[in-house]
Amino acid sequence: MASWLSDPFAYTFFARAMIAGVLVGAMCGALSVFIVLRRMSYIGHGLAHAVLGGVAVGLVLGQDMYLGAVVATVVAALLIDRISRRRGLHADAAIGVVTTAIFALGVATLSVSPERINVEAVLFGNILGVNPTDLWVAAGVGVALLATLVVAYKRLVFATFDPEVAEVHGIRVGGSEIVFNLLTAAVVVASVRVLGVLLIAAAVVVPGAFARLVSRSLGAMLGIATMVGVGSSVVGLYASYHVDVPSGPAIVLTATAVFAVGFVGSALVGRSAARARRAGPAGVEGGVEHAHSHEGPLVG
């Protein structure tokens, strides 16, 4: 068992992948809480597809993978913001229009290009390919995310909970949305190597969804989602090494298993709590409505 855990570290690539995985897992986990609360689960999906377009065009033009990815996601994030501000359109439609177009551009570019690009690695993640640049990118984005969350936390929470009132109370809600979308874009770009374009969407949703199931405290949700993100990266990378599946699917399946346990577990806890309430004395907590307490905290 111990060797099962330690052996892979004999390879530099695995150690690098593990560092990248932990960073990416933490970032995606923390971010996923806000993505779930904003009901923007599709943004990860969309921006990741835009990454493929950017990477493809970038590589064909002989540029670094990250340059294309950054340009594509920033353009996508800003276009999504503009289009969703048009009356009658919402973010979901904007994401659908913008990011699929960039994805299509990427696929078209790949098909006419004479260059051979490892499409599978871009789509599903490739731990063999983690290089020092990837680690620097992940670390840099991690620092930026942490700094932004520290500095803008209250404003971001207010703008997410009640944008109308936040605006009146002096928060620049539009600006905070743009910052949030750009941050999401940065996290998506930093996650491509480990998770792959097609699987990032899950990484920026599943940990937050799980945290929401088991906690009703925002602080606890952030902690839980970050841990789920890191934990699924670690478990997923070992699985990827030993079972020889790509890292992206292994990590996402781990996170999804955690979610499934949380889903079933919180339903069972809710049911036994309801039974205890029916059996026990009425109005345990002073007669407030308890219609929703089955969602009550397991943690925090």
Place this chain on the structure above:
Amino acid sequence: MGSSALHLDGVTVGYGGPPVLTDLALEVGRGELVGIVGPSGAGKSTLLRLITGRDTTHRGRVEVLGAPVPRHGAPGGVGYVPQLESIDWDFPLTVEQVVLLGGAATSRRLPWFSRAERRRAAAVLERLGMAGLEQRHIRELSGGQQQRMFLARALARDSELLVLDEPTSGVDLATRRDILALLGELRDEGLTVVLTTHDLNFVAAHLPRIVFLNGLITADGAPREVLTPAVLHATYGTPMRVVHDQGMVLVVDDAPVLAPGRAVPAGEP
């Protein structure tokens, strides 16, 4: 700066189509308690958007607390209480956290609030009869408590003008009275209060001043001056009768809705 809390002159707003509010003129002095009253779709919420600085498309002059509303961004000193229906009550926040967020824009840039801010939030909550509920999840509040929590949030920044959209809709009669009494007290403490309502008898008739709105201002004054059949017909487009009883004004629907003589089936109110 003057004594005016609100000054609107020649204000016209539309959402791209025909104007929702046309050539509005309105003056509200500091320390007034005013109800904007009208049928749904009358433009009440739109008027509140204007005075809370969330509309950039209007023509005319809008001054709030003595200063023109900025083109981008909200006027200072305004606390806003939204309609309860617009809120996600499952959002993971406690009562205290929601109140503290009211002052987030001027709070220091760290994820947590200072002890002074928390003391102040507790004091405001206590002032509004919410002591002891600080750590409740917002889902576990009654409608009246939710309304008070939002009032506390509006007061958590140094508000001089309180703006409330339908603060009495969706709460029971006793709560409606409590909220009105509370707003009266806040007015007595020096705040200006502007609220909207479509409830003529239980809210509007108790306010010191009513502004009737239906695209334009159809009447403006004390209830006993403006609660007249003519004004009501102009505002609601349907005939209503006004009954005076022991100094109280009561508005009743004039025309029977159901055909006379039809038996009311058992079980219907």
